[in-house]
Structure formats: structure tokens, C-alpha cells
Amino acid sequence: MESTVKAPRSSTLVFGATLLAAVSAATFATAAAAAELEVSVGNVRGEQGMLMLALYDSAGYRSSPVRAVAQRAGDSVFRFVDLPEGEYAVAVYHDRNGNGKLDANLLGVPTEPYGFSLRGAAGLGAPTWPEARFDVPAGGARIGVTLSN
Helix, strand or coil: CEEEEECEECCCCCCCCCHHHHHHCCEECCCCCCEEEEEEEECCCCCCCEEEEEEECHHHCCCCCCEEEEEECCCCEEEEEEECCEEEEEEEEEECCCCCCCCECCCCCECCCEEECCCECCECECCCHHHHCEEECCCCEEEEEECCC
């Protein structure tokens, strides 16, 4: 199943803190756009909870997504339309218990699956912009993100 997202802009958020709140607080604005991006999320185990995805440009990487969406975990394909061509990065996590946040242990290590564009799961922290960025040309792009488990 696919989800299509069109032209929302999200308020400020930090990935993993409260992406669900950011999805709820998204404001809608039109943007000069031409491209489409399809993001397939791999290694999703189970259909409980939600997949939380944030799409960033270089100016807002890991703090203010261009678009943020949540959808049932059984739907592992996200589609963004009317997207300006440029450089982007994706962060996603599987909110298995549906509490709207990326759960972590006492040391701050995530206990729910997560991943980033290109590099996949982070080692000791999230990947840098150069490690996670990818191009979306006017003709569109398809990428995959594999969740850690």
C-alpha cells in the first residue's frame, strides 16, 4: 500500500523526540515543485504501530523537516509529490508501541527500529548530512531505507 503526501511543511522538531507531534503540527504551503520521491522502508517487522518518516533538506537536517508523515506500519512505501528538485535526507523509525516517540534505553540507545537514507542505521549517533544526503532531480527519485532491528 502507498501513501501520497502533498505539499505540507512541518514545524520544528528533533528526529526521535516527537515526530508524531510534528506530523500533527504540520502546516500546509504550496511550493514550486516538479519532482516525486518514493521511499521504500525495508526490514519492517510486524504491522503494529506506525512508521514515522521525516524528509529533510540541508538547511533543516535533523531539526526542521521539509515534510513529516506517519502511516500504519503495514504500509512501507511513502510517496512525496510536488517536491522541489534538490538534495534531501530521510530519517524513519518504527513506533511499535504507538506512543509517538522513538523509545530509548537509559543510555539513550534507541530500542525501536530506525534508519536513515543511504547509511541506514546510525552507529554512534545519526549520520552527518554528507552521509545521508541524496539527490532528487526534476524527474524524481526512488530510495530505500532499511530499519535497524
